[in-house]
Amino acid sequence: MSAFTPKRYQEQVLDSVQAYFQACHELPSPSIAFTATTERLWERGNPYYPLSGFPSDMPYFCLRVPTGGGKTWLAAKSVQLVNTHLLRCEHSVILWLVPSKPIREQTLKALKNRVHPYHAALREAGPISVLDLDEAKSITRATLDTSTTIIVATRQAFQVEEEECRKVYQSSGALMHHFDNLSPTQRDALLRDGEGTERTTPYSLANVLRLRRPFVIVDEAHNSRTELAFDMLARFRPSGVMELTATPDLERTPSNVLHSVCAAELKAEEMIKLPVLLQTEPNWQQCLADAIGRREALHQLAAEECRAGAPYLRPLVLIQSEPRRAGVETLDFERLKNELISNHNIPANEIVLATGEEKGLEQIEADYPLGIADPVCPVKFVITQKALAEGWDCPFAYILVSMASLSSATAVEQLLGRVLRQPGASHRQAKALNQSYAFVVSRNFAETAGTLRDRLVAGAGFEKREVAEFVTAAQTEQARLDLEGHAGRVMVRPVTITLPEKPDLKSVPKPVRDKVRWDGKLNTLTISTPLTEDEAEALSASVQSATAAAAIVQAAEVSRTTAIEFFQTPAELGVRFGVPQLALRVQGELTLFDDPEVLDYPWDLSPYDAAPTADDLSLLGAGLKVAEGGVIDVDNASGRVMARFLPELQRDLGLVYQPEHWDAIRLATWLCRNLPEPSLTHASKQAFVAAWLTDLLRRDGFNLGRANLQKFLIRHLLEARIRDLRQQAVSKAYQQALFGSDAASRVAVTDQHAFEFHAQAYAPSRDYDGRFGHFDFRKHFYGRIGDFDSKEEFECACWLDIQAQQGRIEFWVRNLVRREGCSFFLQKADGRFYPDFLCQLSGSTDQPKAILAVEYKGADRWNSAEDDRLIGGLWAKLSEGRCRFVMLKDKRWDGIEEALN
Structure with a gap:
């Protein structure tokens, strides 16, 4: 299998996890750390909701990742972060819970496969052991002491009525050795059987887990939000809980969403x-024929690209049939298969049935090495009824056909998930191969589009505001009926006609009746909301005369055509918006400057800088108190003594994982191996670590035993020190390269490296919700607008939109922060600067139009923004007039005025 290259958003998810784990140790509690971390990452702190039945400060968080985003890989990569930054131990126990047995088998197979990206991600945690629940019931202490152990199980396996669950709590001689030489503190934490003097401590897997304080990963966590599920988890005394889901619970038992993709x-x-x-098409045979035609067109495009060197691709159609019903003729899978064969000449071997009765997909997996994606496999159509087999995944699926008018929510969500995945996770040359297709037997396009959008929100994890642009009409005439898809950007003019008679509106279905109004004094009928052809037919039946019926039909046609005026954004109109970025000349070629590491700077560690600081020694002292017995606080309100969660956890883990007695050389070697810093030579890192450790061991109260016990904390302190020293070197090189006397020969701003604001790649973490006031923005590049950080920023956006409406600016965009693929940035030595607004200025058509970047800073943050002003000014200077930059405060809009002239 080829090497897996993570996407930038995946790296950002993992950065957020690491930041939270580190904050858990730096701040008073994981709950405070959660709010502080989300505020730093997203500029608005999220409240922390503890889980009922668990310690209130247990680290508990959720990663929200839509369908197709790689949740399992993220979970596997997080294991190393759990060990290093949260538990601060070399080995741990991970309890990995999945929603079903098929998913369990699929996950186990991938995690155990040494060439799979999931296994490679796990191995970053060091030696690993991947077990199912049966294997875990005879696990040895040596395995737990020498490897990070991942136990993959279904959540149902721990429910009381399940036999598997009872075995988890039963005593087993194979586990007896785990309970030798336990301290009183450890024994007090174990579950017991019986009552009174007859109580015994079973040698059970449950008690092994309680000793080892497992970290719990919950896949598809929206399926586990019951009180029973939480009670089950609490019995194992977890060190933390991480949920992964596309659709987190935000109301009943709210998940703590740390990062939302x-x-x-x-x-x-x-x-x-x-x-x-x-x-949409009311005739099912025509609907199926249209889907077949679309598949053939996609197949031709794929074949052309394949001949030009692109990877093999065979577009598939997933057809959702109706269930069989006794005595009623339905569009069941047999009837659809016959239609494909008899009326469309589709060979039988190109059709596979995947229903409760037919197991065609399983047979395909058995017959072909690459399953349905194998070039030798002939299958082009998959007919299912409710849902496909769990775990089945094929990015070749392009077209969803529903004969059931999207009535089965679960099936539609699952089939959509199959269709959305991109083959090979990379775009094709043909635009049509980068889109998905849905054909539905229905007479009402608007209703069907709304249902499909709901399914994307409820099942695939899309944001409510983004689905409007992600479900679009394939046909122009149907697009005009999609008012929801143009929410806030459509004007509907009421259509009024005079009729010779009063219509019998009581005979009309209520949905149609709600769209019209009869005025008895004027004898006029007003259509306030566009009517479909079917609705017009129903309304025309409410009058007797042919003249009145014809007038209604004609007025209805006007209501859904010329009476609708759409306001389209520049993005919808296909306007290109590219912003030149900073580029650095590396070995004679211009390269996008998106990482200060590309700078040529002398960097090495000097043993003279290797000494623990006073803060380091203070942290080590506090850490020793934790290891010796935990830190306790007194609740001022009740006077009760309270143990803090993380100190207690560190104590428990220290009791279980006894440190080996290493000498100074072995300890230094371990520290070097666990300090990833590719820019350093091994020799310089080794010399630095040895000098730092030697200095520490000379101090009173420090010896090898203590250093060994605290090696993870020492690793953290060394990492911070090395990072600080490297940052100093980078900052010096950055200053010289970008602001030195010969900077113009090394740095440039050209269209060769420009950030493109793509039409469907705008993803605010929060949309503006009107909290600072309401304004009818007419000139924003997208239909959505990212949230503003302050009322002054909102007022700045209003001012820009007014200038645009007056013709001084063509359009503007609220630039986003830390949204890869959606955000323009300027690289600094210690991070990235994302200007608040980018504006396309008006100008002549014979030369590139100027770009204006606007940053609004509150007076309290003005002094700390000096680096932002410098890099913004340099960007504008090097663009030779193409780009302009303004940083404002105190609502001084006159600063923008100057840049517009």
Whole structure:
């Protein structure tokens, strides 16, 4: 299997996890750390909701990743972060819970496969052991002491009525050795059987887990939000809980969403096929024929690209049939298969049935090495009824056909998930191969589009505001009926006609009745909301005369055509918006400057800098108190003594994982191996670590035993020191390269490296919700607008939009922060600067139009923004007039005025 290259959004998810784990140790509690971390990452701190039945300060958080975003890989990569930054131990126990047996088998197979990216991600934690629940019931202490152990199980396996669960709590001689030489503190923490003097401590897997304080990973966590599920987890005394889901619970038992990935980020990173082009057709045979025609067109495009060197691709159609019903003729799988064979000449071997009765997909997996994606496999159509087999995944699926009018929510969500995934996670040359398709038997396009959008929100994890642009009409005439898809950007003019008679509105279905109004004095009928052809037919039946009926039909046609005026954003109109970025000349070629590591700077560690600081010694002293017995606090309100969660956890883990007695050389070697810093030579890192450790061991109260016990904390302190020294070297090189006397020969701003604001790649972590006031923005590049950090920023956006409406600016965009693929940035030595607004200025058509970047800073943050002003000014200077930069404060809009002239 080829090497796996993570997407930028995946790296950001993992950065967020690491930042939270580190904050858990730096701040008073994991709950405070959660709010502080989300505020630092997203500029608005999220409240922390503890889990009922668990310690209130147990680290508990959720990663929200839409369908197709790589949740399992993220979970596997997080294991190393758990060990290093949260538990601060070399080995741990990970309890990995999945929703079903098929998913369990699929996950186990991938995690154990040494060439699979999931296994490679796990191995970053060091030696690993991947077990199922049966294997875990005879696990040895040596395995737990020498490897990070991942136990993969279904959540149902721990429910009381399940036999597997009872075995988890039963005593087993194979586990007896885990309980030798336990301290009183450890024995007090174990579960017991019986009552009174007859109580015994079973040698059970449950008690082994309680000793080892497992970290729990919950896959598809939205399926585990019951009180029973939480009670089950609490019995194992977990060290923390991480949920992964596309659709977290935000109301009943709210998940603590640490990082939320948007579908637009997946689209920008070429992970999913968007938009979904929807077409409705009341005749089921015509609907199927249209889907077949679309598949053939896609197949031709794929074949042309394949001949030009692109990877093999055979577009598939997933057809959702109706269930069989006794005595009633339905569009069941047999009837659809016959239609494909008899009326469309589709060979039988190109059709596979995947229903409760037919196991065609399992047979395909058995017959072909690459399953349905194998070039030798002939299958082009998959007919299912409710849902496909769990775990089945084929990015070749392009077209969803529903004969059931999207009535089965679960099936539609699952089939959509199959269709959305991008083959090979990379875009194809043909635009049509980067989109998904849905054909539905229905007379009402608007209703069908709304249902499909709901399914993307409820099942695939899309944001409510982004689905409008991700489900679009394949046909122009149907697009006009999609008012929801143009929410806030459509004007509907009421259509009024005079009739010779009063219509019998009581005979009309209520949905149609709600769209019209009769005025008895004027004898006029007003259509306030567009009517479909079917609705017009129903309304025309409410009058007797042919003249009145014809007038209603004609007025209805006007209501859904010329009476609708759409306001389209520049993005929807296909306007290109590219912003030149900073480029650095490396070995004679211009390269996008997106990482200060590309700078040529002398960097080495000197043993003279290797000494623990006073803060380091203070942290080590506090850490020793934890290891010796935990830190306790007194609740001022009740006077009760309270143990803090993380100190107690560190104590428990220290009791279980007894440190080996290493000498100074072995300890230094371990520290070097666990300090990833590719820019350093091994010799310089080794010399630095040895000098730092030698200095520490000379101090009173420090010896090898203590250093060995605290080696993870020492590793953390060394990492911080090395990072600080490297940052100093980078900053010096950055200053010289970008602001030295010969900077113009090394740095440039040209269209050769320009950031493109793509039409469907705008993914705010929060949309503006009107909290600072309401304004009818007419000139924003996208239909959505990212949230503002302050009322002054909102007022700045209003001012820009007014200038645009007056013709001084063509359009503007609220630039996003830390949204890869959606954000323009300027690289600094210690991070990235994301200007608040980018504006396309008006100008002549014979030369590139100027770009204006605007940053608003509150007076309290003005002095700390000096680096932002410098890099913004340099960007504008090097662009030779193409780009302009303004940083404002105190609502001094006159600063923008100057830049517009």
